[in-house]
Amino acid sequence: MALSIAVDGPVGAGKSTAARELARRLGILHLDTGAMYRAVGLAALEAGVNLDDMRAIERVNESTDVSVTFEDGTQRTWLNGRDVSGVVRTPLASMAASMVSTVGGVRAVMVKRQRAIACQMGAVLDGRDIGTRVLPDAQFKFYLTASPEIRAKRRMDELRAKGDMQPFERVLTDVIERDLRDSTREIDPLRPASDAIIIDTSDMTLDEEVERMMEIMGPNVYYE
Ligand code: DC
Numbered sequence: 001m002a003l004s005i006a007v008d009g010p011v012g013a014g015k016s017t018a019a020r021e022l023a024r025r026l027g028i029l030h031l032d033t034g035a036m037y038r039a040v041g042l043a044a045l046e047a048g049v050n051l052d053d054m055r056a057i058e059r060v061n062e063s064t065d066v067s068v069t070f071e072d073g074t075q076r077t078w079l080n081g082r083d084v085s086g087v088v089r090t091p092l093a094s095m096a097a098s099m100v101s102t103v104g105g106v107r108a109v110m111v112k113r114q115r116a117i118a119c120q121m122g123a124v125l126d127g128r129d130i131g132t133r134v135l136p137d138a139q140f141k142f143y144l145t146a147s148p149e150i151r152a153k154r155r156m157d158e159l160r161a162k163g164d165m166q167p168f169e170r171v172l173t174d175v176i177e178r179d180l181r182d183s184t185r186e187i188d189p190l191r192p193a194s195d196a197i198i199i200d201t202s203d204m205t206l207d208e209e210v211e212r213m214m215e216i217m218g219p220n221v222y223y224e
Pocket of ligand 1: 034
């Protein structure tokens with residue numbers, strides 16, 4: 001069985017960067033599953049539908065094709081054949097992703113695609129429901145977390161590096177709002193799998209996070 005590793009946790013916990021580095025060290029793919037929900041969120045925004053209208057989102061989802069490709073280990077996310085890898089990173093797309101990801105039809109399509117990718121090739125998947133739904137049999141499951149303030153600070157720094165000067169309070173409010181929606185939705189809410197290893201990254205550097213994961217996996221990590 002191909003090596004599959006689940007990395008779940010709330011926004012700003014450091015999942016994506018840690019998962020990418022872990023995948024690089026192990027020589028397997030990194031699948032950023034949030035980017036796929038972001039692409040559906042973007043499709044809903046572009047269709048001009050009310051994001052509270054679940055039926056309208058279901059309809060958008062039915063006419064939307066989200067796919068991913070990998071070039072030298074870097075993921076590209078496609079929406080109906082258009083490369084949306086960059087444009088899905090805006091705060092508006094983040095909020096739209098959080099809203100469309102509450103819709104059952106959207107989750108069903110995404111989970112199926114994500115499983116197919118993980119089964120074909122070894123991969124580190126980062127998301128919210130990887131350990132609980134997408135890959136309940138993953139060989140390793142990590143749940144990364146950190147205080148809301150630290151996560152908001154990381155998110156703010158990330159936005160500022162791209163020239164988006166959001167005030168801290170605004171970013172913190174967004175983080176708390178997304179946490180609440182992601183963890184209270186009916187279908188596959190954000191929560192650690194019962195067999196996940198929880199790592200609080202509040203006082204850790206990226207290197208320390210990855211080292212901790214490698215240490216937990218031990219020297220016998222294998223893949224085919
Ligand atoms: O990881 P991210 O911030 O890019 O994710 C964007 C949104 O997508 C997040 O608010 C919740 C949703 N999501 C999800 O429901 N399940 C996943 N496996 C990944 C993301």
